[in-house]
Amino acid sequence: MAENNPFPGENNTGHVWDDNLRELNNPPPRWWMIAFWASIIWWIVYGLLYPMWPMPYQPAEGKGYTQGFLGWSQMKExxxxxxxxxxxxAQYEERIRNLTPAEILQDPGLKQYTLASAKVLFGDNCSACHGSGGQGNPGFPVLADDDWLYGGTLAKIQESITNGRKGVMPAHKSTLSPEEIDRLARFVTNLSQGKATEAGWALFRAKGCIACHGPKADGVLSRLPNGDIITVGAANLTDGIWRFEPGGYESAKYTITYGVNQPGVEGTRNAVMPAFGKTGKLDEQSIKKLVVYVHELGGGQ
Ligand code: HEC
Ligand code: HEC
Structure with missing residues (x-):
């Protein structure tokens, strides 16, 4: 080939097309060669330091790849x-363990941590009945307001979660006449709209309803100086918030007729809050967090 080279002495490969089109044998530019070798060196160094190469067999540690001298792995990280x-x-948990709910509320950082942690607990344990933000569900009370059946102080909330709650109201279908039940249902409906009559109050008192619903029918038997309320969990009948759906006249009539949580009474209203502490479903620490959380849902009281 060399003897036919029409361009002897030129640094070409001897490949010539169309008389003068030829392939020159020039080295790549220096910068390119530096980058080329540097990348190979980088690859080797990287491969030695980090996990890289799959291994056809499992070495002693049971890993099917070279592990690198740095011992780094994503799992370790x-x-x-x-x-x-x-x-x-652990720092936060330790402090929560040693403080009361009231003390936790005094510490903004700890309170924030507690609320975030309790939100998950509430989602897992409570939201199925009380709604994801404590906004309640048909048949289950709202926790995100300041209308409480059993009281909204930290101590009362703790009691509710630890021991559970089960309000009872007798069925009146055999102790009251249909007419009396009707009048009482109308009375309560009017009361919830701020239009109660004196005759209605008289019947309400005479039939013993105040024994549980309180002299003002707001579910409160008496108020203690520390803000606690004495209650048996009877609903507040003076506000527009109904404990049982859909609320109003028919619903009130039904509750008065069949009562609440009455064993052996068919159609009685069910209202059972499970005991999370006594049954060991939740530990003390989780309950403490939930007490703070529910207290804050209710706007604190
Ligand atoms: C199976 C349904 C159910 C679950 C789950 C449940 N609750 Fe309740 N809860 C109720 C019912 C029903 C009542 C009302 C009891 C009554 O009327 O006597 C109630 C009442 C309460 C009260 C008292 C409300 C008041 O107005 O005084 C609090 C506080 C409370 N629940 C918190 C919780 C927390 C916190 C959880 C999760 C750890 C939870 N509940 C899980 C059904 C449930
Ligand atoms: C032994 C106590 C007790 C007595 C007596 C009682 N109640 Fe109740 N009442 C309750 C409880 C507890 C609830 C349900 C609260 C809960 O579980 O959420 C309730 C609920 C109600 C409700 C449903 C309210 C709502 O928001 O849906 C009405 C209406 C009612 N009572 C009317 C009466 C009337 C009228 C009388 C008198 C004839 C009466 N109650 C007597 C304890 C009582």
Whole structure:
């Protein structure tokens, strides 16, 4: 080939097309070669330091790849950051353990942590009945207002969650006449709209309704100086908030007729709040967090 080269002495490969089109044998530019070798060196160094190459067999540690001299792995990195997070949590958890709900509320940082942590607990344990934001569901009371059956102080909320609640109201279908039931149902409906009559009050008192619903029919038997209320969990009949759906005349009539939580009475209203503490469903720490959470849902009282 060399002897036929029409351009002897030129640094070409001897490949010539169309008389003068030829392939020159020039080296690539220096910068390109530097980058080329640098990338190979980088690849080798990286491969030695970090996990890289799949292995056809499992070495002793049971990992099917070269592990690198740095010993780094994504899993380890994850575990380390988890451990850091746990350490931060542990400080908060320790303080919660040693403080009362009232003290937790005094500390803004701790309160924020407690609320965030309790939100998850509430979602897992409570929202099925009380709604995800405590806004209630048909048949289950609202927790996100300041209308409480059993009281909204920290102590009362703690009692509700720990021991559960089960309000009882007798069925009146055999102790009152249909006419009396009708008049009482009308009375309560009017009362919820602020239009109660004196005759209605008289019947309400005479039939013993105030024994549980209180002299003002607001569910409160008496108020203590510390803000606590004495109650048996009877509903407040003076506001427009109905405990049982759909509320109003028919609904009130039904409740008066069949009562609440009456064993052996067919059609009685069910209203049972499970005991989360006594049954061991939730530990003390979780209940403490939930007490703070529910208290704040209700706007604090
Ligand atoms: C199975 C349904 C159900 C679940 C789950 C449930 N509750 Fe209740 N809860 C009720 C019912 C029903 C009542 C009302 C009881 C009554 O009327 O006597 C109630 C009442 C309450 C009260 C008292 C409200 C008041 O007005 O005084 C609080 C506080 C409360 N629940 C908090 C919780 C928390 C916190 C959880 C989760 C740990 C929870 N509940 C889970 C059904 C439930
Ligand atoms: C032994 C106590 C008790 C007596 C007596 C009683 N109640 Fe009740 N009442 C309750 C309780 C407890 C509830 C349900 C609260 C709950 O579980 O949420 C209730 C609920 C109601 C409701 C439903 C309110 C709503 O918001 O849906 C009406 C209406 C009512 N009572 C009317 C009466 C009338 C009228 C009388 C008198 C004839 C009476 N109650 C006597 C304890 C009582």
């Amino acid at each position: 994850y575990e380390e950051s988890l451990a850091q997070l746990e350490a931060v949590r």
